[in-house]
Amino acid sequence: MYRKVAADLREAITTGAYGEAGRLPAEGALAEQYGVSRGTVRQALAVLRSDGLVTSRRGTRRVVLGGARVQSFSELLSFTHWAYSMGEEPGGILDSLVRRPADAAERDQLRLEPGAEVYVTVRLRTLSGTPVMVERTIYPPRVGEIVAELPPDVVSHTEVLREHGILFTDADHTIDIVAANAEDxxxxxxxxxxxLLRERRRTTDPTGTPVEWSQDRYLPGTVAFSVHNSLATSALSRHARELD
Known part of the structure; x- marks a missing residue:
């Protein structure tokens, strides 16, 4: 029964029945509505919480986190700028930072020589105080050395790095679904x-030199990505014109 209740509430939330940052009915009201016990309602709410659709505050009516925030790949925005563009307050909490030898995949992505080291950060990112994403970023030494000196609660690494002349100008993105691990x-x-929705991203500076290799894992319902394609600028279109 709790799965049925969770599915019904999930549909109501995603279709906007409770609005942005609205509140679900109280547990007692939901129990009466569905003809189930409060324990069943709590199990259903736990499912919605694990899916990132409602907050986890006990003793109060659950707050709906709202629909997914759309992030476009038509322009390269940092998490911080993207959050501000939606009127949200971005946050970043450093969980760990280590310096270690790069493995083969990291050397390939960041174009490093054998024996090179990398700096690896794990951060919890929030929107207006609500956790939405775990950010795992691997930096080459020249970038990581700067990041390692930053306060653990600094909101934007990108802004500070820009002040040091390190620019993030181009990125390749890969989107897929992964299972949350223990750290997530x-x-x-x-x-x-x-x-979890995973975005893997390699970002380069104006010279084409990699400055980060990142993996971001988002809670369901917190973000959606939009992509604009144009036949006029595609390789297929150029090839067709050549044939003409």
Whole structure:
């Protein structure tokens, strides 16, 4: 029964029945509405919480986190700028920062020589105080050395790096779904093994030199990505004109 209640509430939330940052009915009201016990309602709410659709505050009516915030790939925005563009307050909490030898994949992505080291950061990113994403970023030494000197609660690494002349100008993105690991579950408050939207990104500076290789994992319902394609600028279109 709790799965049925969760599914019904999920549909209502995603279709906007409760609005942005609205509140679900009280547990007692939901129990009466669905003809189930409060324990069943709590189980259903726990599912919605693990899916990132409602907050986890106990003893109060659950607050709906709202629909996914759309992020466009037509322009390269940092998490901070993207949050501000939606009227949200961005946050960043450093969980760990280590310096270690780069593995083969990292050397390939960042174009590093054998034996090179990298700086690896894990941060919890928030929107207006609500956890939405775990950010894992691997920096080459010249970038990581600057990041390592930053306060742990600094909101934007990108802005500080820009002040040091390191610009993020181009990026390649790969989007897929992954299962939350133990670290994701601890930081995001989701269930281990639950689905997360993953964005893998390699960013380069104006010279084409890689400045980061990042993996961001978002809670469901917190972000959506939009992509604009144009036949006029595609390789297929250029090839067709050549044939003409």
């Amino acid at each position: 579950a601890r930081l995001l408050g989701c269930r281990r093994g639950g689905p």
